[in-house]
Amino acid sequence: MRRQQPFDPSAALRTGRLRAPHESRVHERYLRHSKKFPNVWCAGCGIGIVLGAIIRAVDGLQLDKNDIALISGIGCTGRMPVYVDFNTMHTTHGRALAFATGLKMVRPEMKVIVVMGDGDALAIGGNHFIHAARRNIGLTAIVVNNFTYGMTGGQYSPTTPIGVQAATAPYGHIERPFPIAELAVAAGAPFVARSTVYHVRELEQYIAQAIAKEGFALVEAVTYCHTTLGRINRWGTAPDMMRRLKEQSIPLKRAKEMSEEEKRNVIIRGVFVDRDIPEYTQLYDQIIERAREEAA
Amino acid sequence: MDAATVVETVKAEKRVRPKQRLPRGRVTVFPNWCKGCGLCVEFCPTGVLEQGPDGRVVVAHPEKCTACRWCELHCPDFAIFVTDIEPPSSQGGAGEGGAMTPSQTAKKLPPASGGAGERSAMTPSQTAKKLPLASGGPGGVLMQGDAACAEGAIAAGCRFFAGYPITPATEIAEILARRLPQVGGKFIQMEDEIASIAAIIGASVGGAKAMTATSGPGFSLMQENIGYAVMTEIPCVVVDVQRLGPSTGRPTSPSQGDVMQARWGTHGDHPIIVLSPSSVRETFDLTVQAFNFSERYRTPVILLMDEIVGHMRERVELPAPDTIERVELPGTTVPPEWYKPFENFPSDVPPLVPFGEGYRYHITGLHHDERGYPTNRLDEVQPWLERIFRKIERNLSDILLYDEDGIEDADTLVIAYGATARSARHAIEMARERGRKVGFLKLKTIWPFAEEVVEHAAARLHRVVVPEMNLGQLVLEVERVVERHKVHRVTRAGGEMVQPGEILAAIEEWAR
Numbered sequence: 001m002r003r004q005q006p007f008d009p010s011a012a013l014r015t016g017r018l019r020a021p022h023e024s025r026v027h028e029r030y031l032r033h034s035k036k037f038p039n040v041w042c043a044g045c046g047i048g049i050v051l052g053a054i055i056r057a058v059d060g061l062q063l064d065k066n067d068i069a070l071i072s073g074i075g076c077t078g079r080m081p082v083y084v085d086f087n088t089m090h091t092t093h094g095r096a097l098a099f100a101t102g103l104k105m106v107r108p109e110m111k112v113i114v115v116m117g118d119g120d121a122l123a124i125g126g127n128h129f130i131h132a133a134r135r136n137i138g139l140t141a142i143v144v145n146n147f148t149y150g151m152t153g154g155q156y157s158p159t160t161p162i163g164v165q166a167a168t169a170p171y172g173h174i175e176r177p178f179p180i181a182e183l184a185v186a187a188g189a190p191f192v193a194r195s196t197v198y199h200v201r202e203l204e205q206y207i208a209q210a211i212a213k214e215g216f217a218l219v220e221a222v223t224y225c226h227t228t229l230g231r232i233n234r235w236g237t238a239p240d241m242m243r244r245l246k247e248q249s250i251p252l253k254r255a256k257e258m259s260e261e262e263k264r265n266v267i268i269r270g271v272f273v274d275r276d277i278p279e280y281t282q283l284y285d286q287i288i289e290r291a292r293e294e295a296a
Numbered sequence: 297m298d299a300a301t302v303v304e305t306v307k308a309e310k311r312v313r314p315k316q317r318l319p320r321g322r323v324t325v326f327p328n329w330c331k332g333c334g335l336c337v338e339f340c341p342t343g344v345l346e347q348g349p350d351g352r353v354v355v356a357h358p359e360k361c362t363a364c365r366w367c368e369l370h371c372p373d374f375a376i377f378v379t380d381i382e383p384p385s386s387q388g389g390a391g392e393g394g395a396m397t398p399s400q401t402a403k404k405l406p407p408a409s410g411g412a413g414e415r416s417a418m419t420p421s422q423t424a425k426k427l428p429l430a431s432g433g434p435g436g437v438l439m440q441g442d443a444a445c446a447e448g449a450i451a452a453g454c455r456f457f458a459g460y461p462i463t464p465a466t467e468i469a470e471i472l473a474r475r476l477p478q479v480g481g482k483f484i485q486m487e488d489e490i491a492s493i494a495a496i497i498g499a500s501v502g503g504a505k506a507m508t509a510t511s512g513p514g515f516s517l518m519q520e521n522i523g524y525a526v527m528t529e530i531p532c533v534v535v536d537v538q539r540l541g542p543s544t545g546r547p548t549s550p551s552q553g554d555v556m557q558a559r560w561g562t563h564g565d566h567p568i569i570v571l572s573p574s575s576v577r578e579t580f581d582l583t584v585q586a587f588n589f590s591e592r593y594r595t596p597v598i599l600l601m602d603e604i605v606g607h608m609r610e611r612v613e614l615p616a617p618d619t620i621e622r623v624e625l626p627g628t629t630v631p632p633e634w635y636k637p638f639e640n641f642p643s644d645v646p647p648l649v650p651f652g653e654g655y656r657y658h659i660t661g662l663h664h665d666e667r668g669y670p671t672n673r674l675d676e677v678q679p680w681l682e683r684i685f686r687k688i689e690r691n692l693s694d695i696l697l698y699d700e701d702g703i704e705d706a707d708t709l710v711i712a713y714g715a716t717a718r719s720a721r722h723a724i725e726m727a728r729e730r731g732r733k734v735g736f737l738k739l740k741t742i743w744p745f746a747e748e749v750v751e752h753a754a755a756r757l758h759r760v761v762v763p764e765m766n767l768g769q770l771v772l773e774v775e776r777v778v779e780r781h782k783v784h785r786v787t788r789a790g791g792e793m794v795q796p797g798e799i800l801a802a803i804e805e806w807a808r
Contacts, residue, residue: 024365024368024379025379027374027377028374028377032658034667034669035669036669037373038328038329038330038331038375039372039374043331043332043373044331044334044335044372045372046372047372048372049370049371049372052369052372052374065656066652066654069651081658082658082669082670085656086656087652087656088656088658088659089660090658090659090660090661090662090670091497092521092524092661095491095494095521098490098491098492098494098498099494100498101458101494101495102484102494102495102497102498102499102500102501102502102506103501103502103651104498105495105499105502106455106456106499106504106506107503107651107652109652110502110651110652127488127491128487128494131487131491198370200369200370201369238334238335239333239334239335239338239339242338242339243338284482288477288480288482290477292477292478292480294478295478
């Protein structure tokens with residue numbers, strides 16, 4: 001009954017809905033058979049969940065594996081591309097968007113997905129992040145936000161909340177965090193959404209919308225790090241922190257009725273912006289036309 | 297579009313779904329992928345799963361499964377999946393899932409053979425259409441070194457440039473911003489030099505010949521990703537028009553202060569090719585050569601210019617485009633599943649297939665095995681490390697470019713490169729007029745250092761004069777291969793050229 005209609009990806013994007021419930025064992029068709037498993041992440045880490053969401057989004061859109069490039073920077077999230085059977089590239093710390101910009105310029109027909117951690121995208125790569133959004137080049141940026149530097153052991157990152165302890169903030173953190181999605185909106189990105197690894201179907205749907213978007217699209221995937229920041233602050237196990245994501249997050253609609261004070265300690269999920277802005281590589285094609293006319 | 301609509305539609309779907317008896321799904325766990333994090337056990341709404349004695353998940357109560365798939369969707373390790381148990385009356389459900397698969401694999405097959413790996417993806421029309429000739433025809437054209445570099449790049453097949461404005465290299469970017477789109481290429485001004493080199497590496501992975509140009513401060517920023525290009529063996533050309541440093545230094549003053557940085561700027565042991573031109577025409581030729589080396593040996597190549605050569609104008613006659621040798625990366629003939637982008641044998645330079653052509657593989661800055669996957673094993677790291685040095689060392693006869701003049705009957709040798717070679721040439725002519733026997737060795741390839749050439753040339757001679765626009769960098773290499781007491785340095789690092797008189801004085805002083 002529920003699978004009678006043939007799946008139409010374009011309709012799915014129009015309605016904002018992917019095929020659901022999807023077929024089983026989707027992941028296996030996209031994981032690399034020549035790569036060693038289990039993956040490198042700690043038991044219970046949310047990064048694997050984000051990877052699953054990316055796989056299902058790609059599958060839902062019925063994209064060709066050859067047309068997808070998955071590019072990452074450094075850190076726990078940087079280890080994501082090696083496991084999936086796309087064109088994958090693990091670049092230097094913070095630079096993934098810049099590498100992806102070059103690739104997208106010469107292969108505009110490819111879907112270039114960039115996965116970054118919060119430190120990767122917003123500290124060392126903050127400059128590339130805002131400029132990729134401003135330039136509106138057709139990349140899909142997925143920032144996996146776990147509020148810390150996990151791989152190096154729980155130092156404070158640009159998204160660490162005020163007051164929590166970190167390996168480099170033993171007396172409590174005093175810097176104000178970056179709201180990633182709001183930052184991307186301000187930098188001019190045409191599509192910005194945020195969800196969590198608990199709300200994985202919503203996350204996968206946002207990722208699908210972001211991939212289908214012509215211009216720069218950002219999805220912030222909120223997760224947790226129970227082995228570093230969680231341990232230092234005694235926030236419990238992976239399931240405990242997963243439950244916090246469930247309890248502390250609210251949809252955007254509800255957040256609009258809340259005061260600034262109330263919003264401070266919650267994770268707001270939803271599509272923050274979805275607007276049409278001319279995409280960079282398409283604009284550049286016009287430049288080529290103009291230059292050729294002038295030369296001729 | 298928003299989450300609420302999704303919830304509504306899912307609810308609607310649930311209403312039409314026929315009531316079905318439990319279990320509705322069959323749960324499977326891969327025990328060797330499960331890390332025992334407990335997420336699925338904790339959140340399973342009906343308590344199907346439990347953690348076994350070793351912490352790994354076991355399906356304790358399969359009869360309770362509602363096929364909600366929470367566990368499959370949230371397992372970070374892909375260690376669990378749920379298959380539907382369809383009610384006997386259900387229709388059409390089984391076949392639908394399988395129907396998706398063939399269309400995905402069949403949509404785009406990789407090219408049959410030979411074609412993969414050709415780096416002409418961006419400009420299919422280029423092969424048929426002749427490049428517009430840059431020179432003004434017979435008699436040549438008055439041209440700046442930076443312009444010759446830009447034209448050389450286009451002649452070599454460069455179709456992507458990313459850069460950031462910096463004196464004295466900005467002209468290269470300005471010219472290419474105009475010229476590249478005319479030939480179907482692309483130009484982008486990035487947010488900094490780090491992004492610029494990252495973008496050209498990305499473009500090269502996409503199959504375009506790519507270049508960036510900068511000067512000292514920007515060259516310092518690029519070091520990280522030069523190492524990445526070495527590690528991943530992705531061809532690209534980095535132009536450094538040297539200016540007086542350290543730090544901001546003096547932007548419009550010349551220098552040869554980046555010689556050692558070009559060799560050792562990025563961390564870790566690595567080979568590198570560095571070329572240094574001394575005239576406008578040579579800048580054109582060596583830019584073409586830089587692209588050819590980078591493609592032939594799958595390596596980044598640095599073109600080390602200096603402010604004098606970059607801003608100097610000379611009348612040059614550029615070669616006709618069809619006479620220029622253009623090297624393309626060798627393509628592969630193996631099918632995608634056999635392709636190893638970092639294969640150590642039999643070739644020292646394994647073929648590189650651009651992204652998007654059916655050869656899906658992994659590129660990483662970590663030490664990797666032949667497939668490109670990260671590795672900690674010495675027996676996989678060592679052969680790779682040996683190969684990247686071997687591919688340069690075995691081809692020195694191709695890579696080492698230099699000019700010799702009058703070495704046979706000389707007693708003094710002058711070794712110079714870049715703009716300083718112009719002063720040296722002048723000084724040698726003056727010395728010869730005075731009856732001195734002076735030989736000249738002009739190095740165009742400065743890294744790898746032409747040890748054997750220098751050693752051979754200097755063996756018979758009494759003295760070697762090495763002028764440089766720095767406080768002694770390449771001379772350290774000369775001193776390493778020639779007896780030290782023979783070597784005389786003529787150094788200058790104040791932002792001015794080494795004068796012919798200074799070099800002449802050094803030749804004369806020793807002759808006395």
